[in-house]
Amino acid sequence: MPGGRLTQEDRRLIATWLKDGLGYAEIGRRLGRPTSTISREVARNSGQAGYRAEEATRVTGERARRGKPQPRAVPVVENGYGRDPEAVRAFETEFAEMIVATGLPRMTARLLACLSVSDNGVLSAAELAQRLQVSPASISNAVAYLESQAMLRRERDGRRERYVIDEEMPQRVWNESVRSNQEWVRVSRRGAEVLGTSTPAGARMDDLSRFHARINEIMLDDRVAVFAGDALTVLAALLHAGRALSVSALADALGWSLDRVAAALLVVEEHPHIAGPVRVDCRGGEYRAVPLVERLTVGQLAALGC
Secondary structure, eight states: OTTSOOOHHHHHHHHHHHHTTOOHHHHHHHHTOOHHHHHHHHHHHOBTTBOOHHHHHHHHHHHHHHOOOOOOOOOOOOOSSOOOHHHHHHHHHHHHHHHHHTTOOHHHHHHHHHHHHSSSOEEEHHHHHHHHTSOHHHHHHHHHHHHHTTSOEEEEETTEEEEEOOTTHHHHHHHHHHHHHHHHHHHHHHHHHHHOTTSHHHHHHHHHHHHHHHHHHHHHHTHHHHHHHHHHHHHHHHHHHTSOEEHHHHHHHHTOOHHHHHHHHHHHHHOHHHHSSEEEEEETTEEEEEEOGGGSOHHHHHHTTO
């Protein structure tokens, strides 16, 4: 039946039609099967004399009796936090499947999930290969793609190359997404000019450029959502320090780049609702967290001894 297993009669017809010179697509159409089913059947069950129905049935039966090979168990990675390793491994698989559903290839998704659930976010090619039970060579394509999307970075550890997911990854991905979307705007706008907006193709390109331009506006307006966490961390650092600090001093204390600190401070300045009852003053290149005492009445200030 269409969609079920191939029968002996199906295989006899395939063999006959192959001898008649029919292609896989036509054979599939006649049997009511996908072309891929026919091509896979012929590729897997052809012998030195070509495809024969009896031989294909015999080989398929032997393969079924042997059963499917059991997948190798993924090594359980121990940790020093008292977590259940099996639960962590199960979550890693769930996380990878979610990433696959967004459109990434499975190997790429597995690598990203593996790095994401490691506590330090740093693994070498050999460690990834051992953890994922694949060859080191199969790691390279996934790494190249993730690096092109700013989802990881490479670093050298002596002669070894390691792959890193750090705290700045969300900001890098966001910036790359903005840049990519701006390229859509630029190229589709150019297409509208070349094709002419009075033509169907040109109008389509013009609509596409406007669509991505709007997306770009929304992304830039919502960038505060990406940097809000950093902004709160910088505010906490300034409040804890109780004194004015420069961008470089904050970067050293937090272990961040100068750009990351500057971006967080900019969000605090441009979006005061993030800071709540605190504002940041800048004098002489140094920043200080100051409570918004104007939110308190005179009576409240007096009761607080201010």
